[in-house]
Amino acid sequence: MSPGAARRNLLPRCALVLAALLLPLAAHARKSDRDQPMDIDAGHQEGSLDERAPTVLSQGVVITQGTLHIQSDRAEIHLRDGEIRRAVLTGRPVQLRQEMDDGQPMHARARTVDYDLVTDIVTLTGDAYIEQPRGTMAGQRIVYNMATGHIESGGQNAGRVQMRINPRNRQGGD
Known part of the structure; x- marks a missing residue:
């Protein structure tokens, strides 16, 4: 086999190995959390609890639902047909x-988190960072489809993406 042909055959194999390594970073969020009650604690609330205007929570917002735990300075909640959308x-x-x-646990942080409950897509922007035992991902913008596990990050205006994928026998750490 010529060196060029060997390289062409190696490329698809490398892509498959890379895809297999990234798969653990795309774990699915616990689906049963959506069936749990949502508890919200905030220092201030303004707005209506209907569809006329979003409800704005501020001054140390804590939201829990099943295993999901969120802390933010401010939360803007939009309703449609009586459901959080x-x-x-x-x-x-x-x-x-x-x-x-x-x-497995998942920890994430960003300056803004936009969660569309209809599409199950979470967009993290501003120093976004996701950590799971299998690895980490950081960038200025990370879009995560919780239903499919598909992740998209970086791009022309979103800067570069940094990732660390830990070997299977070594979860976490440096």
């Missing part, structure tokens, strides 16, 4: 932690 959280930074369906 979107939550926009801001902070210095917003802190999230949740247990994934596989039982």
Whole structure:
């Protein structure tokens, strides 16, 4: 086999290995959390509890629902048809932690977290960082589809992405 042909055959194999390594970073959020009551604690609330205007929570917002725990400076909650449809959280930074369906912990932080509950897409912007036992991801913008596990980050205006993928036999640490 020529060196060029060997390189062409190696490229698809390398792509498969990389995809297999990244798969653990795309663990799914615990689905049963959505069936749990949502508890919200904040220093101040303003707005209505209907669809006329978003409800704005501020002064140390803490939201828990099942294994999901969120801390932010401010939360803007949008309702439609009596259901929460979107939550926009801001902070210095917003802190999230949740247990994934596989039982592994996930920690994330960003200056803004925009969670669309209809599409199950979470967009983290501003010094975004996600940490799981299998690795970390950091960038200025990370879009995470909680239903499919698909992650997109970086891009033309979102800066570069930094990732660390730990070997299977060594979860966490340096």
